Amino acid sequence: MKSIAALFPLLLIPLSASAVEIFACEPEWAALVQELAGDKATITVATSAFQDPHRLQAKPSLIAAIRSADMVICTGADLEIGWLPLLLRRAGNPGIQPGNPGNFMAADYVRKLEIPKLVDRSQGDIHPQGNPHIHLDPRNIRRISIALARRLIDLDPANAAYYETRQADFQSRWNEAIDAWEQRAEALAGLRLVSNHRSFSYFAAWLDIDIVATLEPKPGIPASGAQLAALLEQLSPNPPVAVIRTPYANEKPSRWLSARLEIPELTLPYTVNGANNVTDLYALFDESITMLQELLQ
Numbered sequence: 001m002k003s004i005a006a007l008f009p010l011l012l013i014p015l016s017a018s019a020v021e022i023f024a025c026e027p028e029w030a031a032l033v034q035e036l037a038g039d040k041a042t043i044t045v046a047t048s049a050f051q052d053p054h055r056l057q058a059k060p061s062l063i064a065a066i067r068s069a070d071m072v073i074c075t076g077a078d079l080e081i082g083w084l085p086l087l088l089r090r091a092g093n094p095g096i097q098p099g100n101p102g103n104f105m106a107a108d109y110v111r112k113l114e115i116p117k118l119v120d121r122s123q124g125d126i127h128p129q130g131n132p133h134i135h136l137d138p139r140n141i142r143r144i145s146i147a148l149a150r151r152l153i154d155l156d157p158a159n160a161a162y163y164e165t166r167q168a169d170f171q172s173r174w175n176e177a178i179d180a181w182e183q184r185a186e187a188l189a190g191l192r193l194v195s196n197h198r199s200f201s202y203f204a205a206w207l208d209i210d211i212v213a214t215l216e217p218k219p220g221i222p223a224s225g226a227q228l229a230a231l232l233e234q235l236s237p238n239p240p241v242a243v244i245r246t247p248y249a250n251e252k253p254s255r256w257l258s259a260r261l262e263i264p265e266l267t268l269p270y271t272v273n274g275a276n277n278v279t280d281l282y283a284l285f286d287e288s289i290t291m292l293q294e295l296l297q
């Protein structure tokens, strides 16, 4: 089929007009595209909730998917710096290269937290552009959904009305959901937690949750035994309520600290499909709030 398409490129027009092919780096962006594009898009997701989005192997199946994509939607802010540039180079697909309409980086549309004053790459900080785990503030999702709908319209103007309607519908349901989450989560304000990696900074900032320490001394650098021991000593006089981590994080340091402080260790879903019942973006926030509320009981 490839050779026929190459000889008769016009043949591709009716085929590609049937659906926009999306390559999403993370499940949260696949879920957002699904909300906005419905059956006008086919979506390939590069990572699952159980894979670290900082680190991924550029497998042949991913190269094949990105080669035929009309758009890549990723976080950006260097989250995928270890693998996306390589995939893009191997894609041989000009439309999705940086600067072109088929290249959408969600972090370009939100204010980043934790931007380092001085980046020392020799120390291995994997958040040199600030914290890239932006999707756990639902207000960021709202901003990104507006920009993403515009981009879908640029790429597929024939279906502009469809994307506009779906974005307006999503935004109105999402705003209602944010109001409901903020009400439900009022009691979480001031909740003291320790996090393995800085994965939950936006979620915590949104709900006034207090992440009192991070196990990793720098983003991406596992704590040494001595550093963990120092953290245990620091936290012992006034232990936090729980240690939280993502489904993909190494559980050992969290378990070690939670056992010694005698506090729960909690795996939050972090993204879509990060827990059994978390099948969309709404359930992601519902379930994360529910799990934290259970700590208070």
Ligand SMILES: [Zn+2]
Pocket: 054, 126, 127, 132, 133, 197, 198, 199, 219
């Ligand atoms: Zn990170």
